[in-house]
Amino acid sequence: MNNTVKTLSSALIAAASLVTFNAQAEIFWSDNSISLLKNLSEYEVDTNDDVTVITLEHASGHNWGDLFFFADRLDFKEDSSHPETKETYAELSPRLSLSYVTGSKMEFGIVSDVFIATTWEHDTYENEFFSQSFDNYLVGVGADLTVPGFAFFNVNVYQANNENIDNDTQLTVVWGLPFSLGSADFMFDGYIDWSSAEETHAADFHFNPQLRLDVGKYFGVPKKFEAGFEYSYWVNKFGLTFPDTESVFSAMIKVHL
Secondary structure (H helix, E strand, C coil), rough: CCHHHHHHHHHHHHHHHHHHHHCCCCCCEEEEEEEEEEEECCCCCCCCCCCCCCEEEEEECCCEEEEEEEEEEEEECCCCCCEEEEEEEEEEEEEEEHHHHHHHCEECCEEEEEEEEEEEEEEEEEECCEEEEEEEEEEEEEEEEEECCCCCCEEEEEEEECCCCCEEEEEEEEEEEEEEEEEEEEEEEEEEEECCCCCCCCEEEEEEEEEEEEEEHCCCCCCEEEEEEEEEEEEEEEHHCCEEEEEEEEEEEEECC
């Protein structure tokens, strides 16, 4: 059985398990969306100048915990230094609430709940000269924090089992801050990832926020259509030390399904 078949089989088993589990679970909220991003500045770490990204995203809250999934389809146009390249990158991140497991509210201070946090990272990168894929598996502990003004704010610490590089420790911070200026409604959300240095790679730091305006509000469908910008600031991208920093702005539109 080749790696592709193994990956698809694992994904189908995971999906079937989630469907079975969700049949007995209570859903508090869910959101599905599709986004289109186009870079406005050049990538700096061995990446083509013209990049378009389509992102499918799912987030939901349940009595047992929460679930986040996204898949990026990246289209790198040919330029003077790089061939045309395609890439699919996806993450599946279920978290199991310890309040649900223990039957006792895990709440103290600004911490509103504690979780067993997991993530599956999957990537395929291919052009006419090179092809690479990987599956990384992360497990750790997470916490939801109650921060005034924020719709959500959580912190997760993982031990990563990486397929192609040394295993490392990862810290992930995720936030969502809605706010208004006059009649305009905005969402400022995003994440910060930090991974520890190991023998085969440097420590890396990735700051990736988005600022979006609720455009649908002006057409009678609030919280359905958003437009704005994404910023990606990445130090030691992929654990590489040269070039060591990438800073990219992208324009984006997002549709909630």
